[in-house]
Amino acid sequence: MSDQVYVGNAGVDAAGDRGWLLGHFKPPGDPRHSEDVEIKWGVHPPGDERAEWVRDEDRTALLVLISGRFRVELPGRSVLLAEPGDYVVWGEGVDHSWRAERQSTVLTVRWPSVPGYRVE
DSSP states (O other): OOTTOOOOOHHHHHTTTTTEEEBTTSOTTSTTBOSSOEEEEEEEOTTOEEEEEEOSOOSEEEEEEEESOEEEEETTEEEEEOSTTOEEEEOTTOOEEEEESSSEEEEEEEESOOSOOOOO
16 A cells, blocks of 8 residues: 555544644644645534634635534624535634534534644
8 A cells, every 4th residue: 555545534533633634733744744734523512612712713614514513603603504514614814613502523624734723
């Protein structure tokens, strides 16, 4: 198998890196290392939330609901993702927060992949 191929399971692999599957934070040489894009498989129990808003975001983001019920808070707007496949995109500089209203799985894509806001 090529060193440029990685086969995994999002649920298993995501547990090892706060949900992140691909991005600048993966080791150089790993096919999941990218400075162009970040991908996250987020599994959130009911009530899980980002209480502190992400401010001065340097990336564009796409968040797709896989299952559950998930709310994204944006300046002046609350977006409810309630059906599988519902999604929201926000651009660079848009502050945001979120809350899982039910057990939820979401796929997040952010670009470019640059060091930025991180909750430990």
